[in-house]
Amino acid sequence: xxxxxxxxxxxxxxxxxxxxxxxxxxxxxxxxxxxxxxxxxxxxxxxxxxxxxxxxxxxxxxxxxxxxxxxxxxxxxxxxxxxxxxxxxxxxxxxxxxxxxxxxxxxxxxxxxxxxxxxxxxxxxxxxxxxxxxxxxxxxxxxxxxxxxxxxxxxxxxxxxxxxxxxxx
Amino acid sequence: xxxxxxxxxxxxxxxxxxxxxxxxxxxxxxxxxxxxxxxxxxxxxxxxxxxxxxxxxxxxxxxxxxxxxx
Numbered sequence: 285x286x287x288x289x290x291x292x293x294x295x296x297x298x299x300x301x302x303x304x305x306x307x308x309x310x311x312x313x314x315x316x317x318x319x320x321x322x323x324x325x326x327x328x329x330x331x332x333x334x335x336x337x338x339x340x341x342x343x344x345x346x347x348x349x350x351x352x353x354x355x356x357x358x359x360x361x362x363x364x365x366x367x368x369x370x371x372x373x374x375x376x377x378x379x380x381x382x383x384x385x386x387x388x389x390x391x392x393x394x395x396x397x398x399x400x401x402x403x404x405x406x407x408x409x410x411x412x413x414x415x416x417x418x419x420x421x422x423x424x425x426x427x428x429x430x431x432x433x434x435x436x437x438x439x440x441x442x443x444x445x446x447x448x449x450x451x452x453x
Numbered sequence: 454x455x456x457x458x459x460x461x462x463x464x465x466x467x468x469x470x471x472x473x474x475x476x477x478x479x480x481x482x483x484x485x486x487x488x489x490x491x492x493x494x495x496x497x498x499x500x501x502x503x504x505x506x507x508x509x510x511x512x513x514x515x516x517x518x519x520x521x522x523x
Contacts, residue, residue, distance in 0.1 A: 308485035316498035317489055323507055324485025328478040330514040335474025337518050352470075363519055370515060381504065 315389045316380040319396070323373050326400055329407060333362050336412050358410050362403075369403040372396040481510070 308321030342353035376396040379387035407413045488507075492499060499507075 307482070308489040311486060311489045311493055313493050314498055317492050320492070320499045320503070320507065321485060321489045323511060324481060324488065327485070327507070327511050327514060328481040330511065330518060331477040331481055332474050334514055334517045335470050335477075337520075338470050366515065366518060370511070377504065377508075380498075 315393060318393060319373070319376045319380050322393070322396055322400060323377065326369055326373055326403070329400075329404060329413070330366065332407060332413050333366065336410075337362065361406055362410070362412075365399075365403040365406040369396075369399040372399040 308324050309318065312318040312321040336354050337359050339352050339354040341359070342355050372392075373396045376389075376392040379385050379389050379392040404413070488499075488503065492503075
């Protein structure tokens with residue numbers, strides 16, 4: 285019963301705002317626009333991560349049964365993945381913003397996407413964001429999105445309604 | 454019954470932060486889409502001011518995420 289309630293809450297309360305959203309990456313056309321889109325999607329993932337991190341740290345074992353809390357090791361993992369995502373996205377931004385760049389834009393973008401995918405996956409692994417539910421926005425004539433980008437943009441930042449609870453629902 | 458009570462307590466404690474996170478993420482998604490759509494429609498790349506705005510948003514969120522990191 286609680287499992288049903290949980291799913292209902294996740295889908296109804298959380299997913300609905302995102303179902304109305306497209307995704308910036310699928311709209312972008314130029315490399316600079318793509319990096320901009322990627323960074324805005326990264327920011328959305330960050331918001332979900334912050335919601336979890338802002339909870340008091342769990343104090344094992346008993347109190348976590350009745351308290352919403354964040355696990356220290358999860359927070360560290362999230363922060364590490366975020367550092368990588370941020371560094372690579374800013375590096376890609378530097379490349380596209382520098383008119384005299386000698387950097388490879390495609391490579392920088394690819395590396396940034398990979399790091400963002402890892403960040404995304406860390407949040408998914410800890411149930412801070414949920415399974416893909418948002419439909420893709422693909423204008424006519426636009427090539428299909430890359431799989432890693434697809435993962436990021438289709439993921440609903442469920443945030444952390446049920447973080448590191450000791451309760452079995 | 455105990456599980457139900459625990460569930461309710463956790464929900465009540467966490468709901469404000471969850472709603473804020475959801476709202477913030479949704480706004481960022483919408484904001485990013487609109488910005489990029491505008492750029493595409495105007496056939497241009499992001500302006501320095503737009504980069505600065507996005508960087509400020511990102512940096513503010515990161516500051517919160519890493520607030521007590523050593």
